[in-house]
Amino acid sequence: MADKDGILEAKNYGIGIEQNSDGFYVKGAGHYSWGMKSRLSKVFNPVSGKSLMLAFDHGYFLGPTSGLERLDLNIPPLAEYIDCFMGTRGGMTTCINPTLTGNKAIALRVTSGSSILDDDLSDEIISVDIAEAIRMNADLMASQVFIGAPNQRKSIENLSKVINTGNTYGVPTMGVVAVGKDMERNAKYFRLATRIIAEVGAQVVKCYYCDDFESVIAACPVPIVIAGGKKIPEAEALEMCYNAISMGAAGVDMGRNIFQSEDPSAMVQAVRAIVHEGIDHKEALDMFNALKAKK
Template identity: 85%
Template sequence: MADKDGILESKEFGIGIPQETKGFYVKGGNHYSWGMKSRLNKIFNPKTGKSLMLAFDHGYFLGPTSGLERLDLNIPPLVDHIDCFMGTRGGMMSCIDPALTGNKAIALRVSSGSSILNDDLSDEIISVDIAEAIRMNADLMATQVFIGAPHQKESIDNLSKVINTGNAYGVPTMGVVAVGKEMERTAKYFRLSTRIIAEVGAQVVKCYYCDDFDSVIASCPVPIVIAGGKKIPERDALEMCSNSILMGAAGVDMGRNIFQSEDPLAMVQAVRAIVHEGIDHKEAFDMFNELKAK
């Protein structure tokens, strides 16, 4: 007989059995393996279903980006307010104390091969294998995907290899929609790119915010987190973040709009409040200014 909480009580075993088992809260994840769900549960907050990732992997093709000249000094003060590190193997191993990671998830950049000096950024390789990802306790492997670029096929091949090995060991993959210097940033393009990445088998997709973003979310069967992109004024970055969450994004992977902010610590807290508390961008901007004043 069910008690008032909807639990079946078993006299024989003395345990409660839920009458209904809810689906896994991460979009598209109902049929994943136990290990895959465990890692996704670390990335996406179970209470909100959202994630705030801190991207600081820019050096893999940009070099010492402004605000990231010293990873060991710039990143640690922000850690308490994020859910997930998004970094490279070298950046994590050389500059981030493992004690800092605690219960934070790790998204590990596993693709490389291009630089800001190249006209074509789409010619990449997989530079970190699954064994290394597991040694680093990664919860997510991230690889760039260049839909419509000269090396589209090779980037999808890279994505496929990462997904195949990740699935074998229960480590999810995030396909990152790349927008090169000449590539469009429209809902039509992002619907195409995110759907291809999801159909190949990625468990998470990262792309940019755009007009009609809700149509991008609706057509992608797995969670989408938005990229922060280039530095823009704090008010605009917070509005972009708020709009993306309202339209169904599962989180943000923000870098330059946090660590290049006038006050990175105030900015990361304002972004977190949007992602996990649902405040609007005006409240978040007021919060940013109040924290900055302190």
């Protein structure tokens, strides 16, 4: 069923089966090239089919975010528990020892151009080209997309250019759904935004969790990982992760709810257990508290 705006309603619309004809486990990736599949298999754990990404790219428009004042001290201790670093070119090259990334995927943010001083955050450019992404051994390029914002068309153009060059060299692209201050965060909006990004050709989509998230997952033909968003209490963050994974999310790209936690190491381990071991949020909270108590 579709509503009056032509947007698919959630009713009677189940979660799509993430299965490819050739057996490759990443949703929608059955017909991709060898190199593309190779990189995606680093991003998404072959055993669980999921990914735990650690986002620390906030400084590209927020500056020295609380908890990220020292990238070189705060991020490396969490590396052993994650599947994928998500950072900027400058953050990665100056603060992350490349030996830490040996068996970890790299999601490289390739768009920028705005800051918290701007009234319109949607006016961005492609700031990192494909040659630099390959030099940095990136497994995923992240491009911000502003559906419904003043620079929607420009952000889709940026995404398209990143996808086109990425496809040429076998490097996947993740389209990141950006939500401005005045934009609704509901399933109807996220169904629209994620579907547009997937139809343009992104191999992965990142968006926020919302009510009726099953319909967002079902309507998107590629994997969706959820953004952690602003810092919330640990119990709420773990419940959000559990709900998203239970509803079909292919992973979590969490930043502030890990590095701003009371105990970042305990929190990243609890989130990992939800993503890869299938424990529920109550068990994860017990795990977080037990690990924190040991310190």
